[in-house]
Amino acid sequence: MSRYFTPFQKLILGVAGLGVMLLILYLMRSILTPLALSLALTFMLNPLVNALERAGLPRVVGVILALGLLAALLGLGGYFLFPKAYLQILSLRADLPVYMDTLKQHGLQAQKSLHRSFPWIQQINFVSQGVDALHMLVIRLFQDIPTIISSVFSILAIFLLMPITTFFLLKDGHQIKRAFLQSVPNRYFERVLNVVYRVEYQTVAYVRGLLLESLLVGAMSTIGLLILDVKYALVIGMLAGFANMVPYLGPVVGAVPAVLFTLMDPSGSPWWLVVLMFYIVQIIDNNLLQPLIYGRSLNLHPIMIMFAIILGSQWAGLWGMLLAVPTLGILKVFVQELAKELRYRLV
């Protein structure tokens, strides 16, 4: 390329290329969510397909078997869990005003005793402000759930786009990657190949680990809540599993609703038992699951992760929080490769 273009022309071409890529992503925005979910499914199922292929099955048969197994598991899970979860959500929606009132009463009592002890904070009416904010948040969440679900799982995406995309990504993903790499000019080939593999290794390991970890944390939390006879155990357990995808903040977000419900339900288990249960789940997750699942796939400093999550949530909400850590991992690869190149040149 250097024979045909000046550095300035190359810069213009690079910026134009980046612009075209962003434009394509913008035009594709409606299918980005199912595409991202297909990619995550591909990362999860790829080891199984590879193992079946190594065992001697043609890859296409392995892909069909893996997708069949996933469909069977989802079908069974949906058949047994979905009706119960749906009933719990309906019941929770109906009972919510009562819970909010109870929460407000508890809060007001606490506020009174606090005002007696510390008269100087009387002008702050934190309970009604806090409860109103929480009420608005919960109402918004319940209003948003159908919108979120319909945007993520539109009928077309579920029945057509996601399975087909996942099928072809599993079957031809390797060829697609090779075709992309083959198109890279000789001069940049080794560098691009190295970066692509390192990014792929980190991202795949992270996404696969995250999904598996969230599934296990969700299952452990649900079982714990069922044993402690907490109301809406299934919904809260699933929420805890989902929230666990956001490092550091997730476990707290998952535990708070469970503690609030036990506080407002005097007939159930004491609140400290629920806190203890979530604490044990976190101990198992941090000391057993995470080292087993992730190994040293990312190796990022906790402060970097916290900053990335805060920035991600500001820029792109929930998706930003979920994508913050893998994006940080990718940036780390680029910085490491650049540093390596500079180091070798200076030696």
Next chain:
Amino acid sequence: MNDFSWAPWLSRRKHPNQDLFDLLEKLPLFDTFNPKELHKFMQLIYRRQYTSGETIFKEREPGVGMYIILTGAVRIILPSESEDIQLAYLGPGHFFGELALFSEGPRSATAVADEDTELAGIYRPDFIEYSQQNPLIGNRLLFHLANIICEKLRRTNREYRLIKYQVQKQNPAAA
């Protein structure tokens, strides 16, 4: 109707990389591979074309893989300000850059295509994954490559001793 023939359906389709298979099959590096293993290994290989004079890799660049020459010729040089020092001139069947398969260090020399050249590239990430999934074949290949590197090291040691001896002979004070 008489022109109809079952032959195209019954005959085995020629593999798209048959020429690559034929060349690799003859190399000592793959002499312990059976055809099935070699076909599987060939899935790792990237075929890259270089025009005459094009640089394949430069000294001090991060190295990621080794290359087998399919057609053409490659010069391995140490670039210097006055005149490039040629370390080797390689033709079809020869391979170079194998150190990058083992370590992440910088390239120790520059490789330049001396004529229009086609190379088969084998790269570290693919090779590591392949060795993990096929430990037996991976081990055999690693052992073979280690042998070749040992042989090169022995030869370098011999040449180093010879040069040292000649320098000492010409200038005994330096000893």
